[in-house]
Amino acid sequence: MQIKSVLSRFLELLFPPRCALCGAVIPAGVQVCTRCRQENPCVHAEKRIDLPEGGKTISCKVPYRYEGKIREAIIRFKFYGRTSSAIFFGERVADEFAGQADQFDFITSVPVSAQRKKRRGYNQSELIARNAAQRLRLPYAEVLEKIADNPEQHKLSREDRKRNVCGVYRLLSSGTIQGKRILLIDDIVTTGATLGECAKELLEAGAQAVTCATIAEVEYPQLKS
């Protein structure tokens, strides 16, 4: 037995893998327990996201509703540092595109501001997107940045949400965008204002197509947390 596998067995004994939804100890290699998988089935929804101008819409795949244990897990993941859940969320988002990875050139995520990332220590959407990219065997690329630490969307009305995100995302490097088919990932979707604004930036920079995906859809006006 190699030293690495001895070490990983030892770490598994000390820190056994736990269900991303209920915390029960589970076998290595799965992300949630059988009971949680049965009680929280994917709904495989598709939402249309309005682009800010021109009346066009793009597709957003959403495996879950924002409720019950999924909602609790997203809150732990986003606000309480439970970053290990990114594997489960990334896999579920990736599975919405099983067998269709060749439709995309790369995966990216909705950025958070530098201040927010510093405070939280990570961008939750990036962690989901990186795990999804790994599962779909697609490259992950950071192509957008958020240039303003604007108020959080869940405190705002539908119209204010559109205004709040307008112009706050900027392209990092236009060279990688031209003609590309991009899968854009965020953690949750409510009105779609954030995804629409990011997609607009990518399309204006020459992307051929943008498709979106999030873990869950929050029914507006239910709050994010």
Ligand SMILES: [Zn+2]
């Ligand atoms: Zn469980």
